[in-house]
Amino acid sequence: MKVLKYVVLIVGCLIWAVGQSQYLFAKVGEWNWIKDGYQYGDLYRLSNLSDFRDPRLPCKDYTPPARPAHSKKVHLYIIGDSFTEKQRVGIEDFPVDNYTYVHWADFLHIKVDTTETNILLLESVERHFRQKMMDTLRVLIPDTATFVSVVDQPPFMRQLDNAFNGTFTRDRLEFFLFQNELAFKVKEWKADLQHNLFGRVDESVTLVNDGQDMVFYMDTDTAGITSSFKEAADSEIDTIVKNLNISEQFARSLGFKHVFLSIIPNKVSVLQPDYGVYNRLIERVYNHPELKMPTIDILADFRKMGRRSYLKGDSHWTCEGQYLWLNKVNTEINSMVAATP
Template sequence: MKFLKYLFLILGCIIWAISVSPPLFRLVGNWHLVHDGYQYGDLFRLSTLSEFRDPRIQCEGYTPPARVPTDKKIHLYIIGDSFTEKGRVGKKDFPVDHYTYVKWSDFLHIKTDTSELNVLLLESVERHFRQKMVSRVNVLIPDTATFETKFESPRLLGQLDDALKASFTADRLDGLLFQNDLFLTLKSWKADFNQKVFDKVSTKVTLVNNDQDMVYYMDTDTPNVTSAFSEVSNTEIDTIVMNLNQSREFADSLGFDHVILSIIPNKVSVVSPDYGHYNQLIERVYAHPKLQIPHIDVLSDFRKMGRHSYQKGDSHWTCDGQYLWLNKVNALINKLIIENGKPNS
């Protein structure tokens, strides 16, 4: 009995240490001893409804088109979010010589090589686009060399506070103990029961189309600026376009030859645009007469694809949706190469 007491005490200390320490949690994750909770989709993680349990698939079947002949090397820079993050999209997906990706939340100190054709792609999901465009892009910082810096972390005491916060610790404990198949099955039984008997689901998701599809709550929470159904005034659209044009001018001053814009539609904008009064943010920005940036439009294509464009249990696109977007981006890059570095029109 004494041995078991010490065994459980040691085991409890180990679990506690991992739950309050992000580095330890990442280390255990690298050893594949725990799951991050997203192996069946981010929406399933939030809801645990068995109908939306959708195993994550790595999209590795894409082959980019051949690049048109050019004497210049091509350097593609992407400022993006989770749709273009490492593991989803990379250099292998584009007909380019060099590739640099940076998150909107980080900073890229940059010195462009003017002997190359430098292309900047601004990629943002629809729900956060309005927030990003309250000013011109500030991710790029002119410097004597190119390197990335992360958003400044809190000081030591702040990091300790974050580590001990109940919400963060609970998330890590959940990943450590309850994101395996056994517990996910039990959680799914409970979630299914609550939905069928009490018509109750997690407040972090929204069921649409007679409960056939699931979307992220931020896409439908109408009072929220992230929602596709919150009002966007013409004045705000004008401001967004002005800030986009100023971002392009700033990129020009850093040595970029071309800037491309891509707004990825919210899942609800594709599978259930009649959920409420759709604000048509993407169409209004793209159609604005003063917009001076070429854009990648996949909204109408995704609507034709319907449910095949987004994963059932996730807010991100399927491989088919991703490949369609990549084809459009690469076609535009090749077009820009043919133009041989002419300024954006």
């Protein structure tokens, strides 16, 4: 019993230390002692409904098309969100020589290499596009070198306060103790019971198509401007297009030869566009007579694909959907390269 007491004490101290220390918490993740829960989809992680437990698999089978003969190297820059993050796409997916990705939340300090053909792709999921284009592009910063900068770390004393903040500690402990297969199964039992008996699901998701499909709540919640069914006035579309055109001219002033746009549809816009009064945001922006840049339109293609376009338990696309998008993007890149002296 004495040995058991010491074992319990040591284990308890280790758990407490992980809860208090972001460094130790990160190390535990590196050692694969815990899972992040996203391996079964971000929507499953939020809802824990067993019907939507859908293992995510890497998309490694894509081969980009050959590039037209061209005297200059081609450098593709993407300002994007989670659909183009490094876990999903990279330089191997494009017919280019160099590749730079930056998230909309970060900053790309840039000095364009004029010996290259520089191409900029603006990629955004539909739900956040209106927010991003309420102003002109702020991600690109002219500089003497090219590098990505992220939001500055808080001062040391604030980091120290955060280390002992009850909320941060609680979140780390919840993640450490309850992101495992046993915990997932218990959460599933609870979520399934609430859904089957009371018709309740986590408020961060919405069931559509009579419960056959799940989408992120922002896709349907008209309280904000993220929803596919939140009305968008013509004047707002005009402002979005104006800001896109100003951003395109700014990018060209930095040395970009081509700039193009891709809006990734919300999952609900594909699987149940009649859930409410669809605002047709993508169509109205793409078909605006004043828009000066080429676009990548996949909405109609995804609707034809139906459920094959998005993962069942995730708000992101399937490999088939991703490959369709890559084919369209690469066709546009090759067209740009062919038209460039």
